[in-house]
Amino acid sequence: MDYAFEAEGLVKRFGKTTALAGVDLAARSGTVLGVLGPNGAGKTTAIRILATLLRPDEGRAEVGGLDVVKRAADVRRLIGLTGQYASVDEDLTARENLVLLGRLLDMGRARAGARADELLGLFDLAEDAARRVSTYSGGMRRRLDLAAGMVGDPRIVFLDEPTTGLDPGKREDLWRTIRSMTADGRTVLLTTQYLEEAEALADDITVIDHGAVIAHGTPAELKRIVGGLTIAVRAADAEGARVAAKVLRAVSGSEPAESGGGALTVPVDTAGALTEVTRALDAGGVEVAELSLRLPSLDEVFFALTGRHDEREESAA
Amino acid sequence: MTTGIRDQTERSAVNTTMRWGLVRHSLALTGRELTKVRRNPGIFLDALFMPVTFLLLFVYLFGGAVSGSTGEYLRYLFPGIMVMSTVLAGLLATGMSINRDIKKGVFDRFRSMPIGRSAPLIGSVVADSARYVVTLVTLFAVGYLMGFRVETDLLSALAACGVAVTLGFSLSWISVFVGVLIKEEAIVQTIAFLGIFPLAFGTSMVAPTETMPGWLRAWIDINPVTHGVEAVRGLLVGGPVAGPVTATLLWSAGFLVVLVPLSVWAYQRRV
Numbered sequence: 392m393d394y395a396f397e398a399e400g401l402v403k404r405f406g407k408t409t410a411l412a413g414v415d416l417a418a419r420s421g422t423v424l425g426v427l428g429p430n431g432a433g434k435t436t437a438i439r440i441l442a443t444l445l446r447p448d449e450g451r452a453e454v455g456g457l458d459v460v461k462r463a464a465d466v467r468r469l470i471g472l473t474g475q476y477a478s479v480d481e482d483l484t485a486r487e488n489l490v491l492l493g494r495l496l497d498m499g500r501a502r503a504g505a506r507a508d509e510l511l512g513l514f515d516l517a518e519d520a521a522r523r524v525s526t527y528s529g530g531m532r533r534r535l536d537l538a539a540g541m542v543g544d545p546r547i548v549f550l551d552e553p554t555t556g557l558d559p560g561k562r563e564d565l566w567r568t569i570r571s572m573t574a575d576g577r578t579v580l581l582t583t584q585y586l587e588e589a590e591a592l593a594d595d596i597t598v599i600d601h602g603a604v605i606a607h608g609t610p611a612e613l614k615r616i617v618g619g620l621t622i623a624v625r626a627a628d629a630e631g632a633r634v635a636a637k638v639l640r641a642v643s644g645s646e647p648a649e650s651g652g653g654a655l656t657v658p659v660d661t662a663g664a665l666t667e668v669t670r671a672l673d674a675g676g677v678e679v680a681e682l683s684l685r686l687p688s689l690d691e692v693f694f695a696l697t698g699r700h701d702e703r704e705e706s707a708a
Numbered sequence: 709m710t711t712g713i714r715d716q717t718e719r720s721a722v723n724t725t726m727r728w729g730l731v732r733h734s735l736a737l738t739g740r741e742l743t744k745v746r747r748n749p750g751i752f753l754d755a756l757f758m759p760v761t762f763l764l765l766f767v768y769l770f771g772g773a774v775s776g777s778t779g780e781y782l783r784y785l786f787p788g789i790m791v792m793s794t795v796l797a798g799l800l801a802t803g804m805s806i807n808r809d810i811k812k813g814v815f816d817r818f819r820s821m822p823i824g825r826s827a828p829l830i831g832s833v834v835a836d837s838a839r840y841v842v843t844l845v846t847l848f849a850v851g852y853l854m855g856f857r858v859e860t861d862l863l864s865a866l867a868a869c870g871v872a873v874t875l876g877f878s879l880s881w882i883s884v885f886v887g888v889l890i891k892e893e894a895i896v897q898t899i900a901f902l903g904i905f906p907l908a909f910g911t912s913m914v915a916p917t918e919t920m921p922g923w924l925r926a927w928i929d930i931n932p933v934t935h936g937v938e939a940v941r942g943l944l945v946g947g948p949v950a951g952p953v954t955a956t957l958l959w960s961a962g963f964l965v966v967l968v969p970l971s972v973w974a975y976q977r978r979v
Contacts, residue, residue, distance in 0.1 A: 444816055444819055464822060472820040478812050480809075481812065483744070483747075
């Protein structure tokens, strides 16, 4: 198969800490690979190795068919990097940053300027192009980071937690931007702590934890493992809670679990279950304080994947 | 056919690019540094005003008492203040700006690009040279107004500047190293400031060492900045030159040889 990048058995230690303990990653050309994992799982270390910023202690990695250690200089011509550790200069304006990067990519002054203006337009920053980056909001800053990774029109793009720290509405705006970046056959490696982000953007997802891969598959495959969706109900009183538990048991066929704040949760396979629950709660006269349908949290995913989890998710799987 | 021609043009363009790449990239990055200084002149001005203030203060307050006349004392003090200004500029401005780049991830962006590894460093050194030039020109101007005159020749004066700048640059790696080790920027700045006192004042800068206590003289004899001060004094107003200049350059090389790899090592461990 034609892989845009491929890593095998990556091991990286920092002193006594093992950041990566043998990680395999690969993405076919033109696809988006999501690397999902909690803080400290080794996501950033993996990206830094692929982007030639770190040498692996063991294992090998190729980007565009080139070894990242032996052909580092050539790999750098193929990639664009964006994220926590590859940033723009806050004392410069957005345009100055992009022009500088263009100049470093050997564009002439005019071409670097034209490319900067083009990207500022694409990433919706044209109006603020002449402002110093230090005055930017979180969302604008992230958009500029993305634009900075795109100056050389790279075929392979590494996005390290591009939306971490943004509020949910802003995050979805940024997803749209990222999707437009991936539309024209670019290969993207995206790391994230959010399952819904990986699901929204990635063709394949690799889940890593403690420096090791614990699952790999399409979003649909992973969801089958972790059990689709979760319904949570919080009743206004104890009597209501009793009825709600009965309703949830009937609809989902599994025992409701009590989560924080007195809410009851059950895993369900389809969003249609929410309608059923709503109807039954209404018929039972339950006064509801909170009712929600959500994707499993990253915690639940990890519990499901590592086998360290309780009964209810087992039955969902 | 058209493609063939284009291929050829592109290939020769690539060759030219490679040859001039490092120069152009370094210059582009120099431009960035200078823009930053213009936007955030705070630290740079600190490093400029402190030596000027000390020069005025010491000469007019103590000059008469120490040397019998302010003019005589200015002749003694000025070379030391010059070294102090470059050491300050190095410890505060250069070190802090490299440190900030590393921390904010700007450095990694550059490292992930197809440019020479040394381009960001060269860029920052060239930009610094511009800062040092401004500092030294200001200092010479103030000194001239106060009555200081170079007693040797132009070439020696330039060499004096070179020695002072070399020492300042090599010492700047102390704050780079400390900056990579310690996350808090304010603490790094404090350490840089604290380091300045033993380094800059623990010398023969303000007064001859004959009357100082033994322990202080012991430190002054080891302190590399002392050699820098002696070298610059020799080059500006006469006195021994070869020994102190050699010692200063050796010390500077030593600092670079030790601190640059240490900083890189600490940096790679951090992530």
